[in-house]
Amino acid sequence: MGEKVLMKGNEAIGEAAIRANCKAFFGYPITPQTEVAAYMAKKMPKIGRTFIQAESEVSAINMVYGAAGTGVRCMTSSSSPGISLKAEGISYIAGAELPCVIVNIVRGGPGLGSIQPAQSDYFQATKGGAHGDFNMPVFAPASIQEMVDLIQDAFDVADMYRTPCMIMGDGMLGQMMEPVEFKEKQARELPEKTWAANGLGGRTEHNVINSLYLEPELLEDHNTHLQKKYAAIKATEVRYELFNCESDCDLILVAYGTTSRICKNVIKMAEKEGIKLGLVRPITLWPFPVEAFENTIDKTKHGYLSVEMSCGQMVEDVRLVASGRKPVDFYGRSGGMVPDPTDILNKVRDIVGGAK
Template identity: 80%
Template sequence: MSEKVLMKGNEAIGEAAIRANCKCFFGYPITPQTEVAAYMARKMPLLGRVFLQAESEVSAINMVYGAAGTGVRCMTSSSSPGISLKAEGISYLAGAELPCLIINIVRGGPGLGSIQPAQSDYFQATKGGGHGDYNMPVYAPASIQEMVDLIQEAFDVADEYKSPVMVMGDGMLGQMMEPVEFKERTTTRVLPEKTWAANGRNGRATHNVVNSLYLKSEELEVHNHHLQAKFKKMKENETRYESFNTENADLIMVAYGTTSRICKNVIKMAKAEGLNLGLIRPITLWPFPVKAFTETVKDVKYGYLSVEMSEGQMVEDVRLSVEGQKPVYFYGRSGGMIPEPKDIMKKVREITGRG
């Protein structure tokens, strides 16, 4: 029987990965996620597993490539500028179809920015931060408990689709403490045997080769079509979201991560003023939950309000999903500033003609 324990978000990430049978961790310290590496440095060697602090983020992601190529569960973690440095390696992992977990605890940007929480890596995560035609599943937890649960899910999704998977949280989720329950978990997925792994012949006539290089254009196009078919399957099967109070809403807010928790308080404030607000919370940022909008767009009165800790990156996907059928508004803070319920409520009044 599992019990709840009080843990910092970053440390809970490490424990969840260990319990998901992560065998190798490669990383480099950067605030606000350094505690992930510190936790793994303490725990992994005691379990006979690999912890290695690389000399750079570039080295770390290429170590992940090597370990993933042998078929073991492996991961890296970083924060915004570090993920930028890993972008080439992530594209290689996607191209070579190698499963792994990538954690991004987002800080303010651009550049070195600040160590305060932000959501300004949305484009980088969802639009392919590296080069080429690729996508990867991106999960956006709203609590430490959900982050723990999604990390275990992410490893399974990575193995099922032979793909890198990202779990992206803002710096607040990494640094805050909440009660967490580590549940005994058995996957309902039928995970394929890793017959592709470069781990010796193992009775095969030849060695397996891990590769993303196709010199013949015709062969690369075939590979790209194969990847696109896989991404289509991800969209069909792996899209996740929460709809909260959206039925016959006057206005539906769209928010993820910490910001979605703030928006739930706004719903309570609005109710006291006679306004019925709803919330669509994407749990997967990619695939984006288009269905949540097709289900609500006819009945929502004033449209949608995208609330973000960025300058309006997710609002583009909201507009694409709504397809011009209702107005889409935006309210955001950036640089590490956190939206406050009273300020969001002010925007709500402005949209609904009560300001």
């Protein structure tokens, strides 16, 4: 075991990115993720790496496009409205097949909303995030330690598949402090970046980074190529946790991020009343962990309860996977309100008919 350090979530993101060999960070301050940029502003120049506070979120994501095009590891971070401003650039990055990491520390919405934690960007993150036919892997950590670990994984997945990857945490994860350990991870074998626009390097022609295809046949071929890549990501990069699902359950909760931690407390509270609950915790929101539900659908008497800090977003994917085989209920809080374990348990009682 290495030494653990007490760190705020946003600062731990920055340190993890540096240790993952992030060479360039481009960002713009917005609560509740500003400490990511502040940490990188302090640390990156001291070790000979690039930090730029752009004049806007639009500029920041296009700087990421340029840096990623040269083959260096780079990232940006923002919070909900800032990610919306980056959306066009994210689509260009996906279309040009450029690896990068995008961090979204989600705040309440819609609009300017509030600086309180939320999970209401699920649709935006998992259903493409911008215009066109594309997806990007989305990792949803439930602790600062997991956030640190997933930063390395996100950079590796980005390089492996030439794709933007998102780390999506809520404002609570960004602002809270927990002990973290920066572990030495086994290096993943990654392909050489022979596509990068970084000089001739022995080639006879320069590489060109582009997402523009004027001929519809060529653009369709490109989309077909992207879809094959996304199918490969679905086959190999899905991650989830099953908690207390070893035996039959009265009901299985579905939650990610901070909400999943609350649900683990609900499971303990329900156990005292004789109610057996399990938990499916998606770690990748895209690809969605279909396998987790196939492995549990015969173990739940009353189906699933999706618990979210939103008005109901992930629940739609749970219903798609359940395909009518078991009921799917929803409990959510929004606008920065955090679900209370007692209120979740009351919802559970309503579904299962009280204590056994």
